[in-house]
């Protein structure tokens with residue numbers, strides 16, 4: 001039996017049997033403790049998921065941490081800067097290609113899309129297309145550890161936002177799909193792009209799905225109370241959320257209004 005070690009005191013160094021997190025030093029309201037850079041593989045070779053922002057100290061730390069292990073590929077869960085900004089520089093440091101759904105973030109010949117299987121050190125990594133947080137969001141299933149890397153589609157704490165390049169209808173479908181996959185493959189952990197490992201995948205996904213439905217209901221109610229603009233709706237629905245998050249909340253509200261109008 002392989003054991004899942006749940007980290008104490010934050011995500012840096014958290015791991016499953018074949019995946020290990022090195023936390024980038026970019027904490028913020030949006031990125032929680034910072035971006036999780038996941039190293040997956042064995043003794044000779046690894047893939048690195050999300051090198052993080054263009055932070056030279058972090059990139060060098062990840063490289064040094066690998067010791068002699070070769071980086072076969074760099075994978076991106078999506079193109080947002082806090083995940084991809086350091087990818088080119090890291091690719092230079094370790095001489096590996098960058099694979100991503102969005103061609104603008106690739107370095108090398110190969111893309112990355114739903115249904116792809118990446119092999120490293122005898123391990124398989126199965127790629128799931130999960131648009132919503134962004135149009136190019138991917139999740140990576142690691143069958144050996146029964147763990148799903150979720151990027152920003154599911155975070156270790158709080159909830160994710162729907163960015164301008166994403167969409168709520170897609171996002172809800174992606175959550176439903178992840179839940180179905182987590183159930184049928186008996187997932188034991190979600191490894192998010194920010195925040196700690198989630199040891200109860202179904203519970204976490206159910207929480208996300210319920211939260212989205214609740215928010216949609218709250219937005220419907222705010223509109224019934226006369227709120228018209230996204231800003232007015234944010235003031236009501238996100239009244240007890242830190243104001244620094246209101247611009248992000250407004251993006252989320254816009255996505256939800258879009259969704260409601262298309263129903």
Ligand SMILES: [Zn+2]
Nearest residue numbers: 080082152193
């Ligand atoms: Zn992020």
